[in-house]
């Protein structure tokens with residue numbers, strides 16, 4: 001079960017080369033248990049065939065305002081009435097201009113005008129078109145009308161140019177839809193998440209770090225966003241893209257992370273400390289590259305502040321969640337850690353079974369005891385963790 005299971009989507013395709021990505025998108029939605037009905041404009045049919053979309057959605061694809069198969073011949077009404085969301089992906093510049101001005105001259109634009117559901121668009125166009133003044137006006141109008149504009153992203157374009165205008169990747173659009181339609185267990189809450197490793201310089205080119213990929217922390221940030229929270233993600237060095245909608249603060253060392261967290265902790269309702277923070281930093285890190293010598297080289301280490309324990313010791317702390325990555329005696333060590341750091345909830349995992357992986361298994365430890373989250377994709381585990389946190393906040 002996903003939070004999208006059973007939701008009803010109308011996926012609209014307009015004319016753009018990114019239409020091929022809509023095939024993958026439809027597959028992701030169907031896999032998540034959604035009911036996906038596809039409507040295509042005439043231009044979209046030039047890029048990808050209705051047969052492809054029909055095979056992937058498992059439902060009849062509609063392209064014509066005058067489709068006699070629809071009851072009462074009212075395709076523009078019938079096809080949108082039972083939907084939770086209309087998502088137009090790709091949304092061309094022309095289609096967005098139509099939407100902004102309330103034009104309705106084909107099935108998809110008429111459906112959008114006659115809708116009772118949420119409406120989202122995923123722009124896909126050349127960078128110059130996206131930056132054009134008319135387009136800027138239209139996007140502002142769409143936002144004013146409560147239409148969710150998802151993306152676009154930046155990068156290489158099919159036309160050979162580079163810049164803003166690429167349609168978001170299917171996984172990103174899927175995540176954005178999950179945010180829009182998911183249960184809002186943390187609506188109005190401010191969530192501060194730390195993620196990734198830290199990096200402690202030895203000299204200008206060398207440093208001490210660890211094998212944390214940041215995937216778990218980023219998944220927690222994503223799950224908190226989906227639950228309607230305002231999310232700030234304080235991240236150590238990772239190659240991951242921040243989830244859409246999160247405010248990202250990049251840091252390097254544990255002491256940078258400490259500073260970034262302390263500046264925001266008091267204003268947060270929840271602090272989830274997923275980062276694998278270095279326990280020590282190098283005393284007297286050199287401002288030049290250390291040269292090779294013949295003898296041993298000793299590096300002196302001094303302890304870093306314990307960020308989580310410091311936040312938990314604030315006069316009015318946010319609700320604190322810690323992560324414990326252990327290599328052995330998981331439960332005993334984790335229980336002790338929760339007591340020592342004085343936090344209400346600790347998520348324990350085995351370091352060798354989580355670092356760098358896309359899946360994880362967690363033992364949640366709180367006042368009530370232990371709760372097992374069976375091995376699953378990190379985003380799935382993160383959603384369960386967020387639901388647990390929301391439950392604890394509700395009953396406190």
Ligand code: C5P
Nearest residue numbers: 273274275277305306307308322323324
């Ligand atoms: O004590 P240990 O490092 O195993 O505790 C793990 C938890 O404490 C994690 O939630 C981690 O983010 C946090 N931590 C911290 N500051 C440190 C070390 C760990 O906030 N210096």
